[in-house]
Structures are given as structure tokens and as C-alpha cells.
Amino acid sequence: MKFRANGKRGNASSLGWIIIILSFAIGGYLMVGDAAKLQRIQIAYLEGLQTRLRSETVPLKFMVESREGGVIKAKIKFYDLSGREISSFEKSWPGGELYIDMLLFPVRGDKATGAADSYLAFPYRVFTDTVSAASGSLLFDSYDSGGFPEIFAGISWSAKEEKAIKSVFASARMKAAAGLPAAGEIKGSFGSAVHEASKLSRLEEGIVYKVVCRVKGGVEIMED
Amino acid sequence: MNDKLGAVKAILYAISDAAAFLFTTSLGIAILVAALVALASARLWSAVSDRRLAFKAAGEDFRLASAFGAALRELASLFGRAAAALPTIGGVALALVLVLGIADSSRKVDAYVAGQKRVAELSTTLRNLERRYKALELRVDDVKDGRISATLSFFDYKDLKAAPTTQTIDIAGKELFIDAIVCNFDYSSIASGSAINLAIPYRVFSDEVPEAEGIELSLFDTSGLPLMYRRSSDNVYGISSEAYEARLAELMSDIRTDESARKAGIVRSLYGDAVHRVAKKGESFTVWVEQSGGLTIKDLVAF
Numbered sequence: 001m002k003f004r005a006n007g008k009r010g011n012a013s014s015l016g017w018i019i020i021i022l023s024f025a026i027g028g029y030l031m032v033g034d035a036a037k038l039q040r041i042q043i044a045y046l047e048g049l050q051t052r053l054r055s056e057t058v059p060l061k062f063m064v065e066s067r068e069g070g071v072i073k074a075k076i077k078f079y080d081l082s083g084r085e086i087s088s089f090e091k092s093w094p095g096g097e098l099y100i101d102m103l104l105f106p107v108r109g110d111k112a113t114g115a116a117d118s119y120l121a122f123p124y125r126v127f128t129d130t131v132s133a134a135s136g137s138l139l140f141d142s143y144d145s146g147g148f149p150e151i152f153a154g155i156s157w158s159a160k161e162e163k164a165i166k167s168v169f170a171s172a173r174m175k176a177a178a179g180l181p182a183a184g185e186i187k188g189s190f191g192s193a194v195h196e197a198s199k200l201s202r203l204e205e206g207i208v209y210k211v212v213c214r215v216k217g218g219v220e221i222m223e224d
Numbered sequence: 225m226n227d228k229l230g231a232v233k234a235i236l237y238a239i240s241d242a243a244a245f246l247f248t249t250s251l252g253i254a255i256l257v258a259a260l261v262a263l264a265s266a267r268l269w270s271a272v273s274d275r276r277l278a279f280k281a282a283g284e285d286f287r288l289a290s291a292f293g294a295a296l297r298e299l300a301s302l303f304g305r306a307a308a309a310l311p312t313i314g315g316v317a318l319a320l321v322l323v324l325g326i327a328d329s330s331r332k333v334d335a336y337v338a339g340q341k342r343v344a345e346l347s348t349t350l351r352n353l354e355r356r357y358k359a360l361e362l363r364v365d366d367v368k369d370g371r372i373s374a375t376l377s378f379f380d381y382k383d384l385k386a387a388p389t390t391q392t393i394d395i396a397g398k399e400l401f402i403d404a405i406v407c408n409f410d411y412s413s414i415a416s417g418s419a420i421n422l423a424i425p426y427r428v429f430s431d432e433v434p435e436a437e438g439i440e441l442s443l444f445d446t447s448g449l450p451l452m453y454r455r456s457s458d459n460v461y462g463i464s465s466e467a468y469e470a471r472l473a474e475l476m477s478d479i480r481t482d483e484s485a486r487k488a489g490i491v492r493s494l495y496g497d498a499v500h501r502v503a504k505k506g507e508s509f510t511v512w513v514e515q516s517g518g519l520t521i522k523d524l525v526a527f
Contacts, residue, residue: 025325025329028329029325029328029329029332032329032332032333032336033332035336036332036335036336036339039336039339039340039343040339042343043339043342043343043346046343046346046347046350047346049350050346050349050350050353050415053350053353053354053516054353054411054516095434095436096436097435097496099435099498101500104520127434128434128435129434129435129436130434130435130436131434132430132431132432132433132434133399133401133430133431133432133434133500134397134431134432175502187523188522188523190499190500190501190520190521191399191401191499191500191501192497192498192499192500192518192519192520193401193497193498193499193500194495194496194497194498195495195496195497195498196495196496197405197494197495197496212493212517214514214516214517214518215516216356216514216516216517216518216520217514217518217520218514218516218517218518218519218520219497219518219519220406220408220493220495220517220518221493221495222493
């Protein structure tokens with residue numbers, strides 16, 4: 001009888017161990033599943049951020065048509081966010097290097113420091129190395145559609161977003177007209193005049209270049 | 225050890241996949257049912273045939289009812305044997321569930337480890353893309369009578385304790401333009417950390433003074449290297465300080481000609497960028513080289 005009692009106790013003990021091990025195994029299995037789910041969310045978020053940092057908008061493209069007698073002749077075309085051509089214009093300027101000036105306004109930025117999540121970029125003016133910026137050709141009229149900058153058309157905005165874009169554009173136009181910080185100027189805004197550097201990177205005649213705007217405020221000239 | 229573990233995993237996954245296919249997919253279940261039906265049919269056919277031979281040997285007619293009875297008996301016997309084998313079938317089913325669980329857990333752990341590597345890679349890429357380097361600082365000293373006085377500071381990263389090199393400028397206008405040559409490298413080089421976008425400020429002009437009449441900046445050392453890209457030997461990893469400077473000089477030479485930079489296949493864009501702001505007395509700001517591309521201006525925040 002004593003032997004049988006020991007046997008029963010041994011069986012119960014084994015069953016207990018099996019239950020404990022199984023509990024740990026099932027718990028571990030569920031935990032790994034949860035961790036994998038969280039990890040997938042984390043990877044998707046990081047990939048989204050990476051894509052966002054590399055993303056670009058191209059509000060305008062241009063081509064130098066000729067350089068004769070110290071005069072640059074260029075054609076500029078404007079595009080909306082879907083890549084549709086909005087308008088174009090052709091002009092000549094005295095000088096050797098073409099400058100495409102962009103105005104950048106922070107959005108969803110930190111009001112105290114002016115730090116921005118991203119920037120809205122507006123083509124501002126064209127000048128050259130010998131024509132001062134103040135005497136340059138303004139570009140706003142080429143894409144102003146009743147107060148809305150058409151370079152931001154092509155995707156659907158909410159009424160609130162559209163109003164905000166219109167307001168920033170109005171501020172940009174006011175700044176351009178006054179040449180001074182307008183009342184209520186958005187903190188953290190700045191200009192970026194990208195240009196060819198004749199000694200290093202000459203813009204070739206007949207080649208189309210695009211002005212690329214990055215989400216963090218950088219502007220680049222790249223061959224299209 | 226890894227090879228052995230790999231071999232065990234391969235066997236485990238094969239058993240697990242086969243079990244999962246047979247018991248969880250429609251096709252697998254159909255195959256399993258078909259196999260069982262075929263097996264049972266063979267047993268019934270064999271039993272009926274044996275019975276028919278026995279009837280024949282006894283000189284009796286083997287009627288349909290006899291065949292049906294023989295088949296039913298065999299079927300009952302089959303169910304009886306199956307019922308007797310239920311503990312064994314249950315044990316096998318339990319073992320298969322365990323194999324499936326272990327295989328699934330092992331796969332999840334493998335995927336998790338691979339996922340952690342991906343997270344580390346993405347984090348490094350993002351860190352490199354989000355990085356920005358200070359090109360210069362500017363303080364507007366005075367704005368008076370249509371002229372701007374400002375002090376520009378350039379930092380020598382080779383000697384961080386040294387006071388920044390400064391240059392004072394005075395120019396007509398309301399808006400200050402800081403012109404720089406910008407060299408943006410290919411994203412893959414930036415993301416891996418093997419290259420950083422460069423910017424070399426070289427001139428200041430204004431809204432009223434064109435670039436050609438602007439003021440040259442003097443931020444190069446005696447050997448023609450931009451101060452902000454000089455590094456002390458402590459801050460140069462995996463390469464000697466001399467080799468770093470030689471490589472930097474080579475790079476500067478490369479970006480002096482667009483063609484050679486493009487031939488090297490490393491440069492995404494090379495151009496000039498004059499960032500500008502309306503000058504306000506007492507205001508200070510920093511020009512940054514963004515690793516996602518281009519230059520930006522940020523207010524200098526007092527700390």
C-alpha cells in the first residue's frame with residue numbers, strides 16, 4: 001500500500017511538472033506572438049519614416065535654352081502634386097548663373113523654436129549672379145489660382161488644410177511684396193535660392209532640370 | 225552546432241508542414257479522407273472476397289445479402305479496432321500538435337530575430353538620414369540705413385576647444401544670402417553612413433547686392449580644406465587622420481568638377497544653394513547641411 005501511495009504521489013508530481021512546463025510553453029508562445037506583432041508595427045513605422053525622409057515634391061522644372069552675349073534664356077514650367085503641368089514661361093536675364101529662389105514655410109512646427117515637421121515650398125523668383133534678388137522675376141502669378149497655389153493641387157485637401165495653405169501662400173506673397181517680414185510672418189521660414197555654380201556644375205543647354213523639395217526643408221537641383 | 229540545429233529544424237518543419245497540410249487544408253483533409261475510404265474499401269473488398277470464396281468452397285450461392293452482411297461485419301470490426309486504438313491516435317494527435325507548436329514557435333523566434341536585425345538597420349538608416357551638420361552660425365549685429373552688419377562663425381571640428389573662426393561683413397540690403405556649394409550623395413551611401421552630404425559656404429550677398437558683387441567667405445585652412453570638415457585623430461574612425469585629410473582633399477578635388485563627381489557615381493546632386501533670411505538686429509541663426517538633402521536655416525536657440 002505504501003508503495004502504491006508513493007506511486008500516486010510520483011504521478012501527481014509528474015503531472016504537476018507537465019502542467020507547469022506546458023503553461024510556460026503556452027505563455028512563451030503567446031508572448032513571442034505578441035512581440036512579433038509589436039515588432040511588425042515598429043518596422044512599418046520605421047519604413048514609413050524612411051520613405052517620408054526620402055520623399056520629394058517637384059513644383060517646377062526648367063531648361064536653359066541659350067547663353068549668348070552674357071544673357072541666359074530659360075523656360076520654366078510649373079507642376080502640381082500629381083505631376084500635371086500648370087503653366088510655363090520663358091524669359092531672358094543678364095548674367096552667367098541662374099538662381100531659382102524658393103520660399104520655405106514650416107508646417108506643424110514648434111511655435112517656440114520654429115522647428116518643423118515639414119515645409120511648404122513656394123517658387124518665389126528667378127535672378128542671376130549679376131541681377132540682384134530684389135530685381136528678379138517673381139513667380140507667384142504663374143501658379144496662383146484665386147489665392148490657392150496650384151502647385152499644391154492634384155491631391156484632395158480638406159477645407160481646413162486648403163484654408164491653411166491659402167493663408168501661408170498669402171503670407172508668402174505679402175512677404176514678397178513688402179520685401180520685409182510681414183506682420184504675423186511664420187516663424188522658421190526661410191528662402192533657398194538654388195543655382196548652378198559655373199565652376200562646378202554648369203547647367204547644360206537643352207537639358208531639363210527639376211527643383212526637388214525635401215520634407216525637411218532642403219531644396220536640390222537634379223537632372224530630370 | 226548551427227548546422228545540426230539547422231538539420232533538426234528542417235526535419236521539424238517538414239513534419240509540421242505535412243501535418244498542417246493534411247489536417248488544416250481542404251485538399252489535405254480530402255486526401256486524408258480519400259486514403260481512409262480507400263483503405264476501408266480495400267478491407268471490405270478483401271472481407272467480401274474471402275466470404276465469397278468460402279461460400280464457393282461450400283457449394284453455396286453467395287447472395288447480395290450475404291455480401292452486405294460480410295461488409296457490415298468488417299465495417300463494425302474496423303470501427304471497433306479504431307475505437308481500441310483511440311488512446312494511440314490521441315497520443316499521435318497530441319505529438320503532432322506539439323510538433324506544430326514547437327515548429328511555429330521556432331519560426332516565430334527566427335522571424336523575431338530577423339525582425340530585430342531589420343529594426344537595427346532601419347534605425348541606423350534613419351539616424352543617418354535625420355542627421356544634420358552645422359555649416360555656420362550667423363549673428364545680425366546691426367540693421368541700419370539699408371545696410372546689414374553681421375558676424376559669421378565657422379567651426380573647426382579638428383580643435384573643438386578653439387574659438388570659432390569669425391568673419392564680420394557689412395553689406396547693403398535687407399535680406400542676407402549665404403551661398404554654398406552643396407554636394408548631396410546617393411541615398412544608399414548616406415543611409416549606410418559611408419558618406420555625408422557636404423556644403424561649403426563661399427559667399428555672402430543680399431537682396432540688393434547680386435552674387436557677383438558679394439563678399440567672399442574665408443573658411444578654408446591653409447591646405448584648402450574647409451574648417452568644418454577637419455577632424456581630430458580621436459574623431460576619425462578606421463582611418464588615420466592623415467589618410468582622412470588626404471581623402472577629404474581628394475573629395476574636394478572631385479567635387480570641383482561635376483563631371484568627375486558624377487563619374488565616381490557617388491553624387492546625387494551638385495549645385496549652389498543660397499539660403500536667405502530677412503535680417504533682424506540681434507537675431508542669430510544656423511545654416512545646417514541636411515543629410516536628407518539640401519540646406520536649411522534654423523533659429524539659434526539659447527540654452
